Amino acid sequence: xxxxxxxxxxxxxxxxxYALAIDDGELERxxxxxxxxxxYKIVSKENFESDLPLALLLCDSQGxxxxxxxxxxxLNVFGPRSxxxxxxxxxxxxxxPVTTRTNFVIxxxxxxxxxxxxxxxxxxxxxxxEDGTLKFRERLCVYDTxxxxxxxxxxx
Amino acid sequence: xxxxxxxxxxxxxxxxxxxxxxxxNYERELxxxxxxxxxxxxxxxxxxxNPGDFKRTQIGDxxxxxxxxxxxxxxxxxxxxxxxGVKICEQDKGSFNEIMCPYHQWTYDLxxxxxxxxxxxxxxxxxxxxxxxxxGENGLDKVKVHVRNGGIWxxxxxxxxxxxxxxxxRILGYYDRExxxxxxxxxxxxxxxxxxxxxxxxxxxxxxxHASLLHVFFVTFGLFRVDNDSKVEMDGTGLHTALSSIxxxxxxxxxxxxxxxxxxxxxxxxxxxxxxxxxxxxxxxVVMQTIWPNVILQQQSNTLATRQIVPMGPNAFELHWxxxxxxxxxxxxxxxxxxxxxxxxxxGLVSIDDGQILERTQEGILAHPNxxxxxxxxxxxxEDSDHMVTEVALRAFYKGYRNVMGI
Numbered sequence: 001x002x003x004x005x006x007x008x009x010x011x012x013x014x015x016x017x018y019a020l021a022i023d024d025g026e027l028e029r030x031x032x033x034x035x036x037x038x039x040y041k042i043v044s045k046e047n048f049e050s051d052l053p054l055a056l057l058l059c060d061s062q063g064x065x066x067x068x069x070x071x072x073x074x075l076n077v078f079g080p081r082s083x084x085x086x087x088x089x090x091x092x093x094x095x096x097p098v099t100t101r102t103n104f105v106i107x108x109x110x111x112x113x114x115x116x117x118x119x120x121x122x123x124x125x126x127x128x129x130e131d132g133t134l135k136f137r138e139r140l141c142v143y144d145t146x147x148x149x150x151x152x153x154x155x156x
Numbered sequence: 157x158x159x160x161x162x163x164x165x166x167x168x169x170x171x172x173x174x175x176x177x178x179x180x181n182y183e184r185e186l187x188x189x190x191x192x193x194x195x196x197x198x199x200x201x202x203x204x205x206n207p208g209d210f211k212r213t214q215i216g217d218x219x220x221x222x223x224x225x226x227x228x229x230x231x232x233x234x235x236x237x238x239x240x241g242v243k244i245c246e247q248d249k250g251s252f253n254e255i256m257c258p259y260h261q262w263t264y265d266l267x268x269x270x271x272x273x274x275x276x277x278x279x280x281x282x283x284x285x286x287x288x289x290x291x292g293e294n295g296l297d298k299v300k301v302h303v304r305n306g307g308i309w310x311x312x313x314x315x316x317x318x319x320x321x322x323x324x325x326r327i328l329g330y331y332d333r334e335x336x337x338x339x340x341x342x343x344x345x346x347x348x349x350x351x352x353x354x355x356x357x358x359x360x361x362x363x364x365x366h367a368s369l370l371h372v373f374f375v376t377f378g379l380f381r382v383d384n385d386s387k388v389e390m391d392g393t394g395l396h397t398a399l400s401s402i403x404x405x406x407x408x409x410x411x412x413x414x415x416x417x418x419x420x421x422x423x424x425x426x427x428x429x430x431x432x433x434x435x436x437x438x439x440x441x442v443v444m445q446t447i448w449p450n451v452i453l454q455q456q457s458n459t460l461a462t463r464q465i466v467p468m469g470p471n472a473f474e475l476h477w478x479x480x481x482x483x484x485x486x487x488x489x490x491x492x493x494x495x496x497x498x499x500x501x502x503x504g505l506v507s508i509d510d511g512q513i514l515e516r517t518q519e520g521i522l523a524h525p526n527x528x529x530x531x532x533x534x535x536x537x538x539e540d541s542d543h544m545v546t547e548v549a550l551r552a553f554y555k556g557y558r559n560v561m562g563i
Contacts, residue, residue: 053344053490055497056503057498060495064426067424075505077509147474148502152502152503
């Protein structure tokens with residue numbers, strides 16, 4: 001599946017900017033990457049492949065995204081840490097709407113401890129144009145990691 | 157590391173830290189508790205609905221297979237080939253007609269009986285098994301199973317009382333409230349590893365008042381809070397506990413005034429998360445049970461789950477969450493359960509806090525085996541309580557633990 005180089009550039013920009021916003025701790029920007037009608041899920045490969053509907057984290061509205069930002073930023077209790085998203089190349093699987101798959105690994109570094117891999121997996125995205133800007137209508141984060149090291153305290 | 161004294165201070169209101177960190181104590185726990193006269197939770201029937209379906213899990217340190225046979229019976233087998241000890245099953249779950257070890261192809265039926273050994277009669281008249289080799293005595297080790305209303309329980313000891321006697325009438329009543337005989341519907345699994353002693357996870361649920369201090373989310377929305385109408389009930393041993401409560405309001409009162417984590421102005425932008433529907437008889441909106449030694453049975457609003465605790469040495473455990481509903485749930489109810497699942501699990505609005513704080517507890521006590529924790533809230537007794545401003549369930553728990561461990 002091919003899309004124009006301009007559109008590809010725009011899609012890659014969205015996916016990279018999203019990762020940067022989270023790694024930089026700018027969680028307040030997180031909902032802005034999504035369309036007004038949106039679905040965000042972090043799902044284990046185990047559940048995904050067995051067609052089990054449980055998500056580790058599920059937001060099916062802009063309101064739920066904003067509520068999560070507030071919880072992660074102000075309400076939950078956890079120690080300081082750094083995140084680094086490592087993204088693979090964007091693979092376009094459909095052009096209408098633009099549908100992509102992108103591998104990711106997240107390295108997590110807790111204060112005073114070794115860097116570890118938090119999770120590895122792939123984004124399965126459906127991307128639409130809203131008010132002139134590309135947004136995720138769906139972002140499914142399917143992670144391979146069998147055992148999450150403690151907790152996931154930000155959006156993947 | 158300082159050497160552990162391995163002695164217990166006088167009374168039930170102090171807990172020595174070596175019980176969370178000492179390797180020798182951990183090994184004794186495996187023998188006396190997990191392999192002893194207890195019913196270990198190993199799964200739900202809805203995880204293995206069809207003949208041949210299996211899941212792999214653990215009892216203590218031992219890998220086991222839970223499998224449904226052709227006669228619809230549930231079997232629990234030790235995941236170790238009778239021949240040379242190979243861990244036969246590597247997959248977490250799946251389906252098979254028979255169990256075959258890949259090394260020398262010893263083959264077993266789904267009840268664990270040995271069916272076949274290659275070259276049994278030798279090749280060209282040479283070799284083979286001795287004439288008196290017993291197929292019957294060389295099956296997979298079988299673990300005793302009990303299934304009640306969809307929950308699967310297993311015990312490695314011949315001295316374990318019946319499941320019903322083990323639970324006691326009151327705790328069994330709470331069990332049957334959630335596992336009420338309806339067929340369960342599997343919604344999915346979450347798994348996390350937490351760098352803390354396994355008992356701290358049970359304590360976390362028995363410790364009722366932490367929720368009012370640590371969990372802003374619970375506190376603010378009244379889901380579980382000390383000023384709610386609550387009960388703490390134990391079985392005769394003190395090892396099982398049922399906490400139950402009725403949801404309170406988001407209001408400033410004598411209780412919430414003392415909680416720094418209460419936010420009277422906090423509002424959900426999408427209140428759908430807390431669109432809770434009453435579905436169980438009685439007035440309780442939350443019932444959390446800790447069933448000794450390895451599971452938490454959760455009913456918080458409409459989110460139902462089992463949390464299996466798998467010990468990984470003294471300093472870590474895995475928490476295997478299984479979320480479920482009922483076969484007769486409509487689409488709306490399933491969607492509600494899935495949305496409320498946001499509260500729980502490795503990225504739960506509430507349980508993130510627990511995973512983090514348990515690891516910090518382990519880090520805090522690791523170098524201090526002979527120091528002691530204080531559990532005096534609500535007095536020094538071990539009797540049931542009609543409120544949750546108390547650590548009574550912890551005192552009762554460690555009284556029971558000391559009996560089991562002989563310390």
